[in-house]
Amino acid sequence: MKKTQDDVAAVKKVIGDKMWKQLAQYFASGHLCLADIAKISMRELENLHRLGCQHLVRKDYVRAVRVFESLVRVYPHSPDFWGSYGIALHRQEKYEKARIAYAVANELDSQKMEWYVYSAECELMLENPKFALELVKPVFHMKNAEGAKGVEMFKRAKRIKAIAENMESGPADLPATRARQKKDAAPRAG
Numbered sequence: 001m002k003k004t005q006d007d008v009a010a011v012k013k014v015i016g017d018k019m020w021k022q023l024a025q026y027f028a029s030g031h032l033c034l035a036d037i038a039k040i041s042m043r044e045l046e047n048l049h050r051l052g053c054q055h056l057v058r059k060d061y062v063r064a065v066r067v068f069e070s071l072v073r074v075y076p077h078s079p080d081f082w083g084s085y086g087i088a089l090h091r092q093e094k095y096e097k098a099r100i101a102y103a104v105a106n107e108l109d110s111q112k113m114e115w116y117v118y119s120a121e122c123e124l125m126l127e128n129p130k131f132a133l134e135l136v137k138p139v140f141h142m143k144n145a146e147g148a149k150g151v152e153m154f155k156r157a158k159r160i161k162a163i164a165e166n167m168e169s170g171p172a173d174l175p176a177t178r179a180r181q182k183k184d185a186a187p188r189a190g
Contacts (some may be wrong), residue, residue: 003123031054045075052084056091064088079109095122113139113153121161129164136160 052067070083075081086101102119109115120135139157142150 018069040074045071045078045081049081049084054089056084056088059091061088061092065092072104076104077108079105079112079115083112083115083118086115090118090122095127098122099126110138113141113142113150113157117153117156117160120157120164124160124167125164127167129167132160132164133168136164150172 007174048067048071052064052071055061055067065085065088068081068088071078071081072085082101082105086098086105089095089098089101099119099122102115102122105112106115106119116135116139120132123129123132123135136157139153
């Protein structure tokens with residue numbers, strides 16, 4: 001305890017009382033992140049996000065994962081950064097990690113249907129049809145299904161539901177079904 005108090009006193013001395021109070025407010029609000037501390041602008045973060053998306057388009061998933069992983073470490077409050085990180089992991093077939101990234105994205109923005117759909121696709125690939133069904137349920141009740149993206153997500157959700165129900169009802173795991181799941185489970189860059 002004494003060591004911690006000495007460390008706090010040393011930090012206060014170095015950064016000053018005013019900065020210490022600001023830092024304490026950040027900690028109290030739960031919004032402290034490296035981007036805030038390092039004064040990285042949102043514009044710079046968005047430029048990095050675009051770079052990661054370019055790597056996705058070029059199918060350089062290793063670099064895309066690196067960029068997005070860095071982004072979520074520096075600024076963990078963006079559902080788009082987490083979702084893009086999930087997509088890059090998904091494309092690398094790291095379904096377990098991808099579904100976690102999608103879950104964080106969904107927690108930050110529960111109105112974006114693609115996080116539900118992509119996460120459900122990961123659950124199918126991990127052979128968890130019950131979880132996949134639970135994840136797509138909210139999609140059928142969302143109001144933002146207009147536009148090409150919404151229609152595509154709605155169709156994918158219906159396909160996931162059919163595959164998951166089929167997986168639950170029968171023991172047959174046909175190679176053709178698995179190949180189709182894999183093809184359908186690849187999220188588009190964006």
